[in-house]
Amino acid sequence: MSDQLAMFGGRREVARAENTRERTGWPVVTEAEREAVLGVFDAGLYTSNDGGRGAVSGLQRDWAAYTGVRFCAAVANGTAALELSLAALGLEPGAEVLVPALTFIGSAIPVVRRLLVPVFVDVDPVTYTIDPAAAEAAITPRTRAIIAVHLHGLPADLTALRALADKHGLHLVEDAAQAQGARYRGRAVASFGDINAVSLNVVKNLPTCGEGGLVTTDDEELHERVVLHRQFGEDLRAGRDRDYISRVLAGNEKLSAVQAAFTRAQLSRLDANQAARDRGVRAFLARLAELPGVITPHCPPDRTHAWHILRLRFDPAAAGLPDVRPGAFRAVLARALKAEGVPVQPYQVVPLPGQPAFQRLAGFGGYPWRLPGVAPVSYRIEDHPVSLAVIEDSLTVQRVHLNPAAAPLLLRFADAFAKVWANLDVLAPVARAVDYRPPWQAATTTAVSA
Structure with a gap:
């Protein structure tokens, strides 16, 4: 594992050649x-x-x-x-x-x-x-x-x-x-x-x-x-x-x-694919759970998880950086992890009530909100603090893990996470200085009017 982060000129931890269609292509066509x-x-x-x-x-x-x-x-x-x-x-x-x-x-x-x-x-x-x-x-x-x-x-x-x-x-x-x-x-x-x-x-x-x-x-x-x-x-x-x-x-x-x-x-292969996916994802998440400040997805014992999307949350205080804002920590981690070859990305960055269409009540000529008897509606994202918190401090891994052969690559992603965590002291000043806005603000201010 290289010591210097790739975003600062070090060697990328997960080489592009490791991310092959055989490992990550979806759907698998036979x-x-x-x-x-x-x-x-x-x-x-x-x-x-x-x-x-x-x-x-x-x-x-x-x-x-x-x-x-x-x-x-x-x-x-x-x-x-x-x-x-x-x-x-x-x-x-x-x-x-x-x-x-x-x-x-x-x-x-x-x-x-x-x-x-x-x-x-x-x-x-x-x-x-x-x-x-x-x-x-x-x-x-x-x-x-x-x-x-x-x-x-x-x-x-x-x-x-x-x-x-x-x-x-x-x-x-x-x-x-x-x-x-x-x-x-x-x-x-x-x-x-x-x-x-x-x-x-x-x-x-x-x-x-x-x-x-x-x-x-x-x-x-x-x-x-x-x-x-x-x-x-x-x-x-x-x-x-x-x-x-x-x-x-x-x-x-x-x-x-x-x-x-x-x-x-x-x-005909859904259950077999899911069983292989479950083994690979759980091994990956077990590695990440060893890193302080990484919150992996929880699956209650009374249900199974299809693992369609892996949402990871990050707690800077638990990672030893109590003075770093969660959103800024997540944003800098995204840069560092992507540079190492981990395909993380924000997802669902605006709660639905904050989507421009719902802010403008841009339905069918203002309907259904203009129908007789419908109470006045004002959609406010601040009424949904848990949704905002999840968006603020999380990144997702999507689709690459759906292929049942992806397990070895997921472990390489875990290696990249470990490398980034070994360099949190290097990332901390960047996170403290970053010009940061919550993702829902960045997204809605650039929305095109209808």
């Missing part, structure tokens, strides 16, 4: 995917209108069986899956839906597109998922649903959220876009909510060759509503001739058979 895709061409069944015989219907059956639910509908992408879930619930325009403040904006956009009002809720400081106590405090007479985002691949506290939803007569919707393969108390995620959404984006743990989504439920009526909304409100159940009659006003959110076939092949 002959199984190639044969599955070619099989679609041979069968000539390219859409979800396959009479139950094509790849889309096959994927729906496979995912329903994997998650242990009765029904699954494949759709165009994960955002569509969440929006169609909300559409199936039939929530009245202007109703409120609880959404965690720390998540990707794709968890909130479907709410607005259904003319529902997102109410942002702070997250738990340990799991980074929606805080059940904060969620209960946010409930009003207009609240109709809770979206439980399994952020970074860790299931939210589904026991507490299910109890909360039942207590107040609310719908529970799982957003499992980042948690395919994770389990909560022995059950697969995307099986606990009244209706649940999954993304199959190419970078997800269960990917397709592009975009895709899945909606699961045990409620037959909700499932039928999703299927109606998937293609122009038409009833396209197997065994029926297409009549081109729209039962509801809806768009076109179908998944192609090529994408479904690709995902079916990936699903």
Whole structure:
């Protein structure tokens, strides 16, 4: 291990040649995917209108069986899956839906597109998922649903959220876009909510060759509503001739058979990939946990972590630098680690209520916020101190570890962390002098007006 940091002219700890496609490429494409895709061409069944015989219907059956639910509908992408879930619930325009403040904006956009009002809720400081106590405090007479985002691949506290939803007569919707393969108390995620959404984006743990989504439920009526909304409100159940009659006003959110076939092949390896990933990630995090001031992701014993994203927090006081601001410490660490070859980056740098679109209430001509009966809304990021603290002092490692062969590279990243920590005395003056602004300020001041 070289002594001098690469950002000051030393040798890079992790050489670029070590970061190979074989170790980090994702998704891993095998002959199984190639044969599955070619099989679609041979069968000539390219859409979800396959009479139950094509790849889309096959994927729906496979995912329903994997998650242990009765029904699954494949759709165009994960955002569509969440929006169609909300559409199936039939929530009245202007109703409120609880959404965690720390998540990707794709968890909130479907709410607005259904003319529902997102109410942002702070997250738990340990799991980074929606805080059940904060969620209960946010409930009003207009609240109709809770979206439980399994952020970074860790299931939210589904026991507490299910109890909360039942207590107040609310719908529970799982957003499992980042948690395919994770389990909560022995059950697969995307099986606990009244209706649940999954993304199959190419970078997800269960990917397709592009975009895709899945909606699961045990409620037959909700499932039928999703299927109606998937293609122009038409009833396209197997065994029926297409009549081109729209039962509801809806768009076109179908998944192609090529994408479904690709995902079916990936699903056959999901658990094996997750087991290998879990071993590699845990070995990496064990190394990092030995370094003072590094806070590694926590996984409660009643659930498993899909490890879609690794969020690392940094405590300068615990690292022996009590006079260094957490944000400045994180910013300088980012420079040092990237120079050593570790692909760290900030992620979700603005809580959702601080996004310019929500600050301006830039929905559909100001709707849903202009609907009659909707209480005046002012989204304030300072109302979500845990989300701000997590953003302020954390960096993420993304995607390179999804490949089950990435374990040796992760240990090399751990070597780079150790090198940086051995040089904290060199970095401290830089952190004290850096011209620093919180990431949400830097991002929002450069936002382009609509």
